[in-house]
Amino acid sequence: MSESGFWALQLLNALQYSMLLFLLSIGLTVIFGLLHFVNLAHGALYMMGAYIGVSVAAATGSYWAAFLLAPLAVTAIGAVLYFTLIERLRQAGPMNQVLVTFGLIFIFLDLVRIGWGDIALGLDVPQAMAGTARVLAVDYPVYRLFIIALGLLIMAALLFVLSRTQIGAMIRASVENAAMASAMGINVQRLFVCVFCVGCALAGLAGVVAAPVFSASTGMGISILIPTLIVVVIGGLGSLQGAIAGSLIVGFLETMGAVLFPQFAAILVYVLLAAILVIRPKGLIPARG
Amino acid sequence: MVMFQQTRTHTAVCLAILAALLLYAVMGGYFAREIVVEIAILAILAISLDIVAGYGGMVSLFHGAIMGAAAYGYGVLTVKFEMHPLPAAFLGVALAAIFGTLVGAIVANTAGIFYIMATLAFGQMAYTMVFQSRWLGGDDGLAGLPRFDFEAIGIDMNDPLAFALFAIVLVILVYLAAAGLLRSAFGRTLCGIHSNEARMRALGVSTWIPKMRALGTSSLLAGIAGILAAQHTQYISPELLHWTVSGEVLIVVILGGLGTLTGALVGAVAFVALKHGVGGYTDHWHIVVGIMLIAVVLAGGRGLFGQCHHLLRQRANRSANATGDGSKSHA
Amino acid sequence: MLEIRNLRKSFGGIEVTKNVSLSLAPGERRVVLGPNGAGKTTLFNLLAGELKPTSGEILLDGRPITHLSVSQRARAGLSRSYQKNNLFEDLTIRQNLQLAAAAGKGRTTSLLRDPLRDRELAAIVEEVAEQVSLSDMLDIDVRHASYGNRRQLEVGLALATRPRILLMDEPTSGVGPGMIKGFHHLLANLPRDLTIVIIEHDLDLAFDVSDRITVMNYGEVIFEGTPEETRGNHLVRDIYLGNWQADA
Numbered sequence: 001m002s003e004s005g006f007w008a009l010q011l012l013n014a015l016q017y018s019m020l021l022f023l024l025s026i027g028l029t030v031i032f033g034l035l036h037f038v039n040l041a042h043g044a045l046y047m048m049g050a051y052i053g054v055s056v057a058a059a060t061g062s063y064w065a066a067f068l069l070a071p072l073a074v075t076a077i078g079a080v081l082y083f084t085l086i087e088r089l090r091q092a093g094p095m096n097q098v099l100v101t102f103g104l105i106f107i108f109l110d111l112v113r114i115g116w117g118d119i120a121l122g123l124d125v126p127q128a129m130a131g132t133a134r135v136l137a138v139d140y141p142v143y144r145l146f147i148i149a150l151g152l153l154i155m156a157a158l159l160f161v162l163s164r165t166q167i168g169a170m171i172r173a174s175v176e177n178a179a180m181a182s183a184m185g186i187n188v189q190r191l192f193v194c195v196f197c198v199g200c201a202l203a204g205l206a207g208v209v210a211a212p213v214f215s216a217s218t219g220m221g222i223s224i225l226i227p228t229l230i231v232v233v234i235g236g237l238g239s240l241q242g243a244i245a246g247s248l249i250v251g252f253l254e255t256m257g258a259v260l261f262p263q264f265a266a267i268l269v270y271v272l273l274a275a276i277l278v279i280r281p282k283g284l285i286p287a288r289g
Numbered sequence: 290m291v292m293f294q295q296t297r298t299h300t301a302v303c304l305a306i307l308a309a310l311l312l313y314a315v316m317g318g319y320f321a322r323e324i325v326v327e328i329a330i331l332a333i334l335a336i337s338l339d340i341v342a343g344y345g346g347m348v349s350l351f352h353g354a355i356m357g358a359a360a361y362g363y364g365v366l367t368v369k370f371e372m373h374p375l376p377a378a379f380l381g382v383a384l385a386a387i388f389g390t391l392v393g394a395i396v397a398n399t400a401g402i403f404y405i406m407a408t409l410a411f412g413q414m415a416y417t418m419v420f421q422s423r424w425l426g427g428d429d430g431l432a433g434l435p436r437f438d439f440e441a442i443g444i445d446m447n448d449p450l451a452f453a454l455f456a457i458v459l460v461i462l463v464y465l466a467a468a469g470l471l472r473s474a475f476g477r478t479l480c481g482i483h484s485n486e487a488r489m490r491a492l493g494v495s496t497w498i499p500k501m502r503a504l505g506t507s508s509l510l511a512g513i514a515g516i517l518a519a520q521h522t523q524y525i526s527p528e529l530l531h532w533t534v535s536g537e538v539l540i541v542v543i544l545g546g547l548g549t550l551t552g553a554l555v556g557a558v559a560f561v562a563l564k565h566g567v568g569g570y571t572d573h574w575h576i577v578v579g580i581m582l583i584a585v586v587l588a589g590g591r592g593l594f595g596q597c598h599h600l601l602r603q604r605a606n607r608s609a610n611a612t613g614d615g616s617k618s619h620a
Numbered sequence: 621m622l623e624i625r626n627l628r629k630s631f632g633g634i635e636v637t638k639n640v641s642l643s644l645a646p647g648e649r650r651v652v653l654g655p656n657g658a659g660k661t662t663l664f665n666l667l668a669g670e671l672k673p674t675s676g677e678i679l680l681d682g683r684p685i686t687h688l689s690v691s692q693r694a695r696a697g698l699s700r701s702y703q704k705n706n707l708f709e710d711l712t713i714r715q716n717l718q719l720a721a722a723a724g725k726g727r728t729t730s731l732l733r734d735p736l737r738d739r740e741l742a743a744i745v746e747e748v749a750e751q752v753s754l755s756d757m758l759d760i761d762v763r764h765a766s767y768g769n770r771r772q773l774e775v776g777l778a779l780a781t782r783p784r785i786l787l788m789d790e791p792t793s794g795v796g797p798g799m800i801k802g803f804h805h806l807l808a809n810l811p812r813d814l815t816i817v818i819i820e821h822d823l824d825l826a827f828d829v830s831d832r833i834t835v836m837n838y839g840e841v842i843f844e845g846t847p848e849e850t851r852g853n854h855l856v857r858d859i860y861l862g863n864w865q866a867d868a
Contacts, residue, residue: 095405103580226409230410233403474731475728484708488706492694492724
């Protein structure tokens with residue numbers, strides 16, 4: 001493979017990883033920005049999306065069934081969590097929210113082990129995307145291109161909704177000042193539930209989309225949670241642009257870092273986190289200046 | 290309530306637990322002594338976490354990694370460099386303290402959720418570094434760690450009873466150190482920062498320094514737990530630094546009672562008892578841990594000792610109010 | 621002693637502090653008057669360091685402190701009480717004062733001595749409690765104290781660091797006339813070498829305790845002078861239209 005081909009490959013890998021991070025971090029950051037709720041169980045929902053996807057695909061023989069149903073199932077789980085626990089904890093302060101969602105991580109970890117066992121499970125890529133395509137002078141798996149395309153599509157859709165639609169305006173208003181938004185007639189409660197569910201759906205989607213690439217494993221929840229949290233801290237809590245910037249930065253840093261500095265790759269992203277925390281603790285593009 | 294105070298209740302419960310551990314170690318067999326050491330390690334970790342989380346108000350999710358840092362420092366120095374265990378232990382603890390202080394400096398100006406996320410991330414960083422290091426043994430870890438050699442004063446540390454008693458002594462020393470720390474000017478300042486950081490700054494305190502020092506000192510104590518853990522099994526693996534360990538320490542503190550110091554002891558005993566009790570029935574201990582944590586938080590978050598202490602105080606206050614006083618306005 | 625030169629503060633396009641200049645002599649008692657929104661608290665925030673000015677300088681004893689942090693200024697002798705109570709809510713009144721006294725003496729770092737058992741600090745606490753009339757309330761939890769007592773503690777905290785210059789932001793806000801008299805009394809008994817700046821709405825208090833008065837409106841100083849001069853000035857009268865003509 002040529003030099004430029006190698007870099008094209010890394011670029012595409014980085015982009016693909018960034019898209020996955022984006023799908024997860026946007027849910028987490030908007031849930032925090034809007035509900036002021038710290039949901040550490042977000043990674044667990046991602047994991048559930050992957051495992052449920054694996055089961056649906058195994059039962060129906062269709063990837064697309066999994067693609068459709070897994071996010072829905074995860075949204076249902078999210079809704080149950082919302083009405084049983086999360087609504088009660090919204091006033092509880094960050095520490096209690098962290099503790100409870102942390103407890104949820106433990107619970108989901110073992111639930112998955114009970115339901116699906118300890119061994120990593122694979123999910124087959126749909127037939128239509130099984131091959132490779134010629135992109136940037138390299139042969140790149142079509143499925144991974146699909147991930148990139150999906151991520152960009154959702155990014156564009158969210159940007160559009162948040163900046164051009166009425167519901168987007170309501171969300172932005174509520175992020176800035178929920179009390180005021182409520183006083184102006186916006187049904188903030190309903191907005192919260194909607195946003196939370198969309199966030200869960202995105203997490204589930206990310207899980208089922210990632211499963212063919214990374215396999216469904218019990219460690220995947222926490223191993224994606226940390227980079228997602230870093231994306232959110234770097235980008236700034238509550239901001240879509242921050243999530244975009246953050247996921248691109250972290251995605252590229254991790255992918256390129258592994259190639260350029262294999263010895264230090266693991267800690268590069270943490271060095272960045274440390275730098276941001278010291279220099280700009282509110283993140284690069286915080287939702288509330 | 291935020292300021293540390295060793296009440297008679299505190300002392301009574303502490304002494305009761307220590308006495309029970311002592312008896313259990315002396316009377317029980319090999320297995321009992323293993324449990325006592327397990328409780329001791331967890332108690333020391335919980336005490337150290339309570340300092341920053343309970344009294345300092347800074348919930349930190351990487352104490353497992355701090356303990357692991359000390360354990361690996363000790364392990365590397367004794368196994369790879371054949372250093373004598375005693376100085377190696379000091380250096381291991383120092384390594385943990387330095388790690389904690391560095392992280393403390395980085396996160397000193399963050400609060401709440403950012404603080405928690407950052408400590409979680411740095412803990413995971415340490416775990417990844419150790420896991421990926423061939424030199425440190427990677428996934429297989431390091432074996433053959435020595436225990437202290439007290440032959441000169443007639444104690445054989447390879448005897449499980451001696452080691453268990455040594456562990457109990459360490460718990461006592463760490464508790465006393467923590468109590469002393471919390472009663473010092475530094476400790477009172479830390480509590481003040483927890484109560485109202487902005488006002489402390491307005492009174493002339495550069496708050497990031499005590500916050501950093503708090504994490505550093507907490508890490509030093511956690512490092513002691515690391516040495517104990519390393520010497521106990523005489524084997525260390527990256528699992529010590531895993532986030533679930535840090536999570537379990539936090540759960541122990543919450544279970545016993547955040548911000549009570551004695552709660553750390555209570556929580557450690559309760560947690561290990563539950564673990565071995567439940568563990569006999571099921572492989573899926575994590576679900577129980579998760580449910581426990583959620584239950585304690587939803588029930589008011591005071592923990593076993595915390596709730597008892599709260600009820601006792603309420604009763605005391607009620608009788609004080611009954612005899613008059615309350616607050617009179619001078620207006 | 622304290623000098624403010626051409627202080628400006630803007631938030632985005634809005635200038636909230638417009639070219640404010642002020643000079644305080646040691647031991648002076650200055651009251652800052654002005655309607656709500658005049659920028660008085662913003663001025664205090666700039667003085668205390670909680671806000672950084674857009675331009676201008678602040679000098680304490682001739683030394684510029686414009687770029688010092690809040691805690692650095694406090695250590696230099698500047699102390700502040702807040703319009704909205706800013707106390708250590710989960711502690712007792714005594715512990716509140718002890719923390720402040722310890723901070724004032726720099727006894728915040730030792731790993732050995734307990735400031736709660738320090739006799740010198742205890743003496744300061746007794747003294748300050750006496751000054752703010754809280755001597756009987758010391759062991760009450762702040763949480764259970766009355767609003768008036770909390771207001772007294774608010775001032776007490778600022779005093780307990782033994783500052784050289786004290787900024788008080790509407791110290792009598794929300795309290796009854798009895799307490800206002802108590803506050804008169806308090807001010808009268810403070811050391812004369814303590815420089816004090818008070819933001820006030822109560823005109824009787826203002827004219828009674830001050831050596832000089834600064835009147836602000838819309839972010840700028842519109843008048844400065846003795847109480848007598850202030851009373852007679854037409855600009856000031858326009859702002860407080862009818863306010864003291866009715867009382868006088």
